[in-house]
Amino acid sequence: MSFSALGLPKYLVQALDKNNLNNPYPIQEQAIPAILNKKDVLGIAKTGSGKTASFVLPILANLENQPKLKDRHIAVLILVPTRELALQVNDVVDVFSKNLPFTCKTMAVYGGTSVNVQMKTMSNVSVLIATPGRLLDLISSNAVHLDEVKTFVIDEADKMLNLGFKKELDEIIALLPTKKQTLLFSATLNPNIESIQRIALNNPLIIHIASDENSVELINQTAYAVSPEKKGPLLRHLIVSKNMQQVLIFTSSAFQADAVATKLNHNNIQARAIHSKKSQFARTTALDNFKDGKLRVLVSTDILSRGIDIKFLPYVINYELPRSPKDYIHRIGRTGRSENPGEAIALVIPDDQHHFNVIQKKMKTMVELIDAKELDI
Known part of the structure; x- marks a missing residue:
């Protein structure tokens, strides 16, 4: 199966070709069409299985022709557990954003760096990648607002919970609009993930590609x-x-x-x-x-x-x-x-x-x- 067969627009397929990405991984084959159709998704697949592109590509496609939001009101929020992952996801978004026929400002925010600099550069951001603590800092300073978020992603959810972000997650979810698309991705499925699923997801497509979770054959x-x-x-x-x-x-x-x-x-x-x-x-x-x-x-x-x-x-x-x-x-x-x-x-x-x-x-x-x-x- 090709990426074009999944329903992605031509400009994103061209971006994939430029980066020598020709064949979708199993998680991408199932997640991309569902996300393009604005469906909630729970994706369980091991790291290195292509999860990031499986949500970044359709999210960018869905931003086309979306009405402009008020300043400091973001359309897409992607939560991640660590600074390194925030930067990595931001890099993936940047790679595919270069071919977009519309303006899409992306930003990664995380602790360990000046919150004031992040506050000043928050203007007109469409896609925000954030660690939970720094996001709450920015919200408390009115630097960003979540009431118009159209798509909410929790990436590496199991890692986020293992690091003790349950309270922050609950606070953030409470600030989001009821009507939105929610995507939850994790390497493992456990009771904590299932509890978030019940709170955050609405009739999701469940994709479970974890049968080889412990596979180390390569x-x-x-x-x-x-x-x-x-x-x-x-x-x-x-x-x-x-x-x-x-x-x-x-x-x-x-x-x-x-x-x-x-x-x-x-x-x-x-x-x-x-x-x-x-x-x-x-x-x-x-x-x-x-x-x-x-x-x-x-x-x-x-x-x-x-x-x-x-x-x-x-x-x-x-x-x-x-x-x-x-x-x-x-x-x-x-x-x-x-x-x-x-x-x-x-x-x-x-x-x-x-x-x-x-x-x-x-x-x-x-x-x-x-x-x-x-x-x-």
Whole structure:
């Protein structure tokens, strides 16, 4: 099936062609026609499955010929859980907005940067991408109004709830008009998502493409049994011996992310840490440089385990295991995306062995465990 067969206008199909996007993913095949027809949608699909384009494309198409709203009254509100995801969604909207035959101003707002600057540039925005806390700040300052929103999107809803945004979500939903189109997208379906669905969605089309939620078949997985004091040397040995030029490393804390990055740099392996305690400028710069291949190693907390699309990422290393098996799957899911193979490596200390067995059981995949003592490090 082609994108044109889904009912998208010619100018958006041309934008897709320019970006070498020719065949829609399953979530896009089902969501795009429904959203074009102004139907509410609940979409459940794993990260990396094309969810963002599945709502951005029809939303932009539906904005054509829409009456102009009063200043600071937005037509489309897209809620996301993190700054990084806000910027990513904004980038997707920008890519497809270039071909629009009408004016569509888009803006991403999030914490960690000046609210005053965002207030001043809010004028005539049609599509607003926002994190919940910053959106409420702007509403309280009368910088933006939600009473004319035509389309409301909650993206990565499960992540948003896991981060404790339930109260903010309730406040925002209460400010929206009753008559609107609502789109809810999530990587998983759980009771919290179902409760939001009942409150926010009106007779939605339910799209559930999550049967392969734990699918890791495109990821070559390896684990190394290592003592805690040998983790650093083993990490450096793997990066050098495998000639890794783009590797994402996950740690359990901001402190550990900084420590790992510092040690790598001291050993002439270019690395930067990214976590919630970094400034937005530092986070954006590090991520952009990493995506562009200008930075060899990015060391992160779980801030990057969901919702960030890094195309063709070849390596992910779990320097420390996450508490949840699902978080492990989301972490390694940064590689092996969109039909591109990748390699995931876990460093497993003795205290982690039982937990790693649980993770493997959840994935329904046994991972080869190599004794680091056999390596010349």
